[in-house]
Amino acid sequence: MKVKFLAVVLMAILISGISNAQAIKxxxxxxxxxxxxxxxxxxxxxxxxxxxxxxxxxxxxxxxxxxxxxxxxxxxxxxxxxxxxxxxxxxxxxxxxxxxxxxxxxxxxxxxxxxxxxxxxxxxxxxxAHDQDFYALKNVPHGKVQQVLFPSPSTGEPRRAFVYTPPGYDKSAVKYPVLYLQHGWGEDETAWSNQGHANLIMDNMIAAKKVKPFIIVMTYGMTNRSVRVNGVRQFAVDTFKTVLLKELVPYVDANFRTIATRNGRAMAGLSMGGRETKEITLANPEVFAYWGLLSGGEYAPADLKGKMKPKFLFISAGSKEDRSKTIPKAETDLKAAGYNVATYISNATAHEFQTWRRSLLVMAPLLFK
The missing domain is CATH 2.60.40.10 (Immunoglobulins)
Incomplete structure (x- = not known):
């Protein structure tokens, strides 16, 4: 009987394998x-x-x-x-x-x-993706993504950022709020426009009147050189915080038409960029009013106690990430403590750019309200 049973099981596995192979279109x-x-x-x-x-x-x-x-x-x-x-x-x-x-x-x-x-x-x-239309290149007015080089006395070398300005920026005198949007570990300032299609996501939402136009600034966040050899655990935010707050933000405010106030600034980041965002916003809540963590941790009421209150918090992850299980409680706790917070779980994605593209799509209309 055992021999017959084993034969049946093996035949079922074989048939299943053939079936799966045939199922590939x-x-x-x-x-x-x-x-x-x-x-x-x-x-x-x-x-x-x-x-x-x-x-x-x-x-x-x-x-x-x-x-x-x-x-x-x-x-x-x-x-x-x-x-x-x-x-x-x-x-x-x-x-x-x-x-x-x-x-x-x-x-x-x-x-x-x-x-x-x-x-x-x-x-x-x-x-x-089934929902790829939101970052498709469409026949709509397009903004610009331009490279800027800004001085960085703290690192002793010029640094680079990419700046997205919305459609119509060059033809108006309007001042815009700014989102400082950070990449993840091992990536650089090209990631959000190349892999993330942040500019196309914004162009499409602006054309559909789903979002208030704003500037996006993307710069290199891995200022600690040891991280390139020793990995993300050796990363320290302090050097990048100096670059961002003392050098980049003043440069952007001086060279672009920005709303140069706390209420005109947001900071968000994916993965390691979320870690940067969390540490910098908590230490300098007077600089940014809108904070976003994309697969980059969570805020808790204890983190925020005694600090200048953010106008809005956003937390997201992919459904295949472990942190997706803890985000609902984080949202409940923050709302119970009186904070304006929204969360998002990207269905059937993990620690990857489809999660972060969707997160930007959901977060962007909620900024600068």
């Missing part, structure tokens, strides 16, 4: 981030990703993108010298970093564009 299309004329990587309507890379002299290749706990996707070499493989299952919607492990070395996929993350330029792939 062969409607793969090149990723939107591919290099010109590159056909791979590709994604299908279910969220699977497929890779094909020419490396005739290589012996092994693995793509770090794949289902959790499986070490990525192993590519198989064909007689034509191409390594090919498909993820074992569908990926979360949105943007993902990845790289190749080829014969033990780390390389980028030559078929796709590179994005700064994990303290290096990584390959990137976009899994089309």
């Amino acid at each position: 062969e409607d793969f299309k090149p990723s939107t981030y591919n290099q010109p004329l590159s056909q791979y990587p590709q994604v299908n309507s279910q969220g699977y990703a497929r890779f094909r890379i020419f490396a005739p002299k290589a012996d092994s290749m693995r793509v770090t993108l794949g289902l959790g706990g499986q070490g990525g996707t192993v590519l198989k070499k064909g007689a034509d010298g191409y390594f090919t493989g498909t993820t074992a299952g569908p990926m979360d919607e949105g943007f993902h970093y990845y790289h190749l492990i080829t014969d033990g070395g780390v390389f980028n996929d030559p078929g796709t564009l590179n994005f700064y993350g994990s303290v290096r330029w990584e390959s990137g792939i976009e899994i089309p």
